Amino acid sequence: MTTDNTEKPWGGRFTAPTDEFVEIFTESVSYDQRLAHYDIMGSIAHVRMLAKVSVITKTECEQIISGLEQIEESINSNQFKWSTKLEDVHMNIETALVKGIGDVGKKLHTGRSRNDQVATDIRLYLRDEIDLICEKLNEALNALLELASEQYDTIMPGFTHMQSAQPVTFGHHLMAWAEMLLRDRARLQDCRKRLNVLPLGAAALAGTSYPIDREYVAEQLGFDGVTQNSLDSVSDRDFAIEFSAAASLIMMHLSRFSEELIIWMSQANGFIDMGDAWCTGSSIMPQKKNPDIPELVRGKTGRVYGDLMSLLTLMKGQPLAYNRDNQEDKESLFDAIDTVKMCLIAYTGLIPTITVNREKMYQMAASGFATATDLADYLVVNGLAFRDAHEVVGKTVQFAIQHNKTLSELILPELQQFSDVIKDDVFAVLELEGSISARNHVGGTAPEQVKLAIARLKKLINE
Ligand code: ARG
Numbered sequence: 001m002t003t004d005n006t007e008k009p010w011g012g013r014f015t016a017p018t019d020e021f022v023e024i025f026t027e028s029v030s031y032d033q034r035l036a037h038y039d040i041m042g043s044i045a046h047v048r049m050l051a052k053v054s055v056i057t058k059t060e061c062e063q064i065i066s067g068l069e070q071i072e073e074s075i076n077s078n079q080f081k082w083s084t085k086l087e088d089v090h091m092n093i094e095t096a097l098v099k100g101i102g103d104v105g106k107k108l109h110t111g112r113s114r115n116d117q118v119a120t121d122i123r124l125y126l127r128d129e130i131d132l133i134c135e136k137l138n139e140a141l142n143a144l145l146e147l148a149s150e151q152y153d154t155i156m157p158g159f160t161h162m163q164s165a166q167p168v169t170f171g172h173h174l175m176a177w178a179e180m181l182l183r184d185r186a187r188l189q190d191c192r193k194r195l196n197v198l199p200l201g202a203a204a205l206a207g208t209s210y211p212i213d214r215e216y217v218a219e220q221l222g223f224d225g226v227t228q229n230s231l232d233s234v235s236d237r238d239f240a241i242e243f244s245a246a247a248s249l250i251m252m253h254l255s256r257f258s259e260e261l262i263i264w265m266s267q268a269n270g271f272i273d274m275g276d277a278w279c280t281g282s283s284i285m286p287q288k289k290n291p292d293i294p295e296l297v298r299g300k301t302g303r304v305y306g307d308l309m310s311l312l313t314l315m316k317g318q319p320l321a322y323n324r325d326n327q328e329d330k331e332s333l334f335d336a337i338d339t340v341k342m343c344l345i346a347y348t349g350l351i352p353t354i355t356v357n358r359e360k361m362y363q364m365a366a367s368g369f370a371t372a373t374d375l376a377d378y379l380v381v382n383g384l385a386f387r388d389a390h391e392v393v394g395k396t397v398q399f400a401i402q403h404n405k406t407l408s409e410l411i412l413p414e415l416q417q418f419s420d421v422i423k424d425d426v427f428a429v430l431e432l433e434g435s436i437s438a439r440n441h442v443g444g445t446a447p448e449q450v451k452l453a454i455a456r457l458k459k460l461i462n463e
Contacts, residue, residue: 005017005018007083007085007086007095008085008086008087008091009086009091009094009095009109018085023084023085023087024084026087026324027084027087027088028087028088028089028327028330029082029083029084029086029087029088029089029092030082030084031330031331031334032088032089032118032327032330033075033082033089033092034125034334035089035118035121035122035125035330036072036075036089036093037072037075038120038121038122038124038125038128039089039090039093039117039121040068040069040071040072040093041124041221042117042120042121042124042200042221043064043068043093043108043117044065044068044220045200045217045220045221046108046111046112046200046217047060047061047064047065047107047108048061048065048216048217048220049212049213049214049216049217049220050107050110050111050210050212052213052216053210053211053212053213055110055111055210055211056107056110060104060107063101063104064097064101064104064105064107064108066101067097067100067101067105068093068097070100071093071096071097071100074096080092080096083095088114088118088327089121090114090117090118090121091114094108094109110210111201111203111208111210111212112200112203112208113202113203113204113205113234115202115203115204115205115234115321115322116199116200116201116202116203116204116230116233116234117200118326119199119200119202119233119234119236120198120199120200120221122239122240122329122330122333123195123196123197123198123199123223123239124221126195126239126240126243126333126337127192127195127196127222129337129341130188130189130191130192130195130243131192132341133188133247133250133337133340133341133344134185134188134189136340136341136344136345136348137181137184137185137188137250137344138185138461138462139344139348140181140344140347140348140351141178141181141182141185141457141461142348142461143347143348143351143352144174144175144177144178144181144351145178145454145457145458145461146351146352147174147351147352147354148170148171148174148175148178148450148454149171149451149454150171151169151170151171151174151356152169152171152447152450152451152454153169153171153447153450154169154170154171154356154358154361155167155168155169155170155358155361155362155365155432155433155436156168156169156170156173156271156361156362156364156365157361157364157365157368157370158173158370158445163368164364164365164367164368164369164370165368165370166370166371166373166374166435167365167370167371167432167435167436167445168436168445169436169445169446169447169450170356170361171447171450171454172444172445172449172450172453175450175453175454175457177253177257178453178457179457180253181250181253182457182460182461183249184246184249184250184253187246187249188243188246191239191242191243191246193224194238194239194242195239195242195243196222196223196224197218197223197224197225197226197227198214198217198218198221198223198225198226198227199226199227199233199234199236200214200217201214201217201226201230201233202227202230202231202233202234203230204234204321204322205230205231205234205320205321205322206230206231207230214226230321231320231321232320232321234321234322235318235320235321235322235323235326237311237314237315237326237329240311240329240332240333241308241311241312241315243333243336243337244304244307244308244311244332244333244336245308247304247307247308247336247337247339247340248301248304248305248307248308248336250340250343250344251297251300251301251304251305251339251340251343252301254297254298254301254343254344254347255297255298255301257294257297257347258294258295258297258298259294259298261274261291261294261354262291262294262295262298265291269360269364270357270360271356271357271360271361271364272354272355272356272357273354273355273357274291274293274350274353274354274355275350275353275354275355276289277353278293278349278350278353279291279292279293280292293346293350294350296346297343297346297347300339300342300343303335303336303339304335304336304339304340306332307332307333307335307336307339308332308336310328310332311329311332311333314326314328314329314332362432365432366406366408366432367406369397369400369406369407370432370435371407371408371429371430371431371432371434371435372393372396372397372407373393374429374430374434374435374438375389375393375396375407375426375429375430376389376390376392376393377389377429378422378426378429379392379393379419379421379422382421382422382423383421384419384421392418392419393418395418396410396415396418399414399417399418407430408427408430408431412424412426
């Protein structure tokens with residue numbers, strides 16, 4: 001089956017109409033129509049420039065702009081008829097323009113190619129999406145800081161190897177996640193800086209013979225400058241890969257966060273609960289309340305890693321300059337954007353519903369010999385070398401396990417069997433409260449430090 005070719009802006013050199021399968025196989029309009037707003041924005045800046053350098057007249061420029069504005073209106077009100085025969089968002093809009101305003105519309109594409117046009121559109125679109133995702137990161141961060149302020153002195157066991165290691169404050173633990181999200185935001189801002197240059201003017205690959213003013217176009221579109229090599233301009237998708245790498249890191253962080261929430265909510269752990277509105281049930285087991293939101297976030301992490309891998313593989317082995325392969329950049333990029341945004345929204349909603357079982361956390365911290373290092377440090381202060389102190393405490397822990405006691409439940413003579421430097425003041429360091437408040441330095445878990453960390457991040461977020 002073949003279809004009529006007369007409609008196609010590139011139809012001139014063809015003698016046979018396009019095969020129907022080829023139209024379906026090559027179209028991108030079903031998904032790249034989301035770039036329409038940026039495509040029109042880029043076209044308006046382009047024709048203003050063409051008028052400025054007298055390639056078209058002012059009147060022609062105004063006619064084209066008002067035609068494009070009408071098209072945008074009809075897209076926004078869902079009146080616009082997208083056609084796969086016209087391949088992509090660019091040809092759909094250009095064709096509609098000519099239909100709408102007549103032959104003058106045919107001047108829009110002067111000195112430009114879809115190759116530099118699409119590169120411009122994606123940069124404009126991604127720039128806005130990055131700003132949105134940074135806002136979403138801020139919202140998630142604010143939710144974390146809120147919870148951390150409530151929990152700044154809640155004692156819980158800190159883990160290494162998933163074994164109880166040393167007591168920490170829950171606020172401190174929450175602030176670890178805040179640090180990760182803050183780095184994620186910085187990575188996106190950094191990616192934004194590099195993508196914010198204008199590729200338009202590269203035309204198909206070699207530039208154009210018209211006396212174009214690229215800086216003027218860049219200025220209108222809010223770009224910080226223009227790209228410096230036409231071949232690179234039409235083929236570069238580094239920015240999409242950088243974004244997807246940054247998005248993958250966000251997802252990796254959210255996935256780790258999810259894993260901890262899931263473990264903590266389990267009956268075996270019982271540290272936290274999540275609001276009923278943010279959990280789901282089982283169709284067979286009436287008692288179930290499941291942490292599906294973090295589970296889905298953990299699951300969706302794989303998709304975003306997949307998007308990154310697709311983009312890296314897409315670019316590997318592509319010769320200069322533009323190749324149609326590049327059309328495949330969009331679905332992966334869009335998916336990474338959509339997924340990250342949804343997951344951040346999910347966390348911003350979920351975090352405030354988290355409730356904490358302080359007793360459970362405290363009990364678990366108290367039962368895991370979490371102050372063993374504090375006892376060793378106490379021995380060092382009282383004259384032992386750290387390695388000897390380590391040995392002494394190891395033996396003490398062994399004794400406590402045999403007698404089914406925690407370290408602070410041992411009586412003084414029991415402790416003194418292992419070292420005679422131990423005095424009555426040892427109990428202050430064996431208490432969980434003493435252990436955490438002793439770690440009172442930048443980056444430490446003391447409640448004082450958690451408060452300072454929250455204040456520091458609050459300032460950075462709202463900068
Ligand atoms: N839809 C294409 C893309 O997304 C636009 C550029 C097509 N250029 C071309 N010469 N076929 O990459």
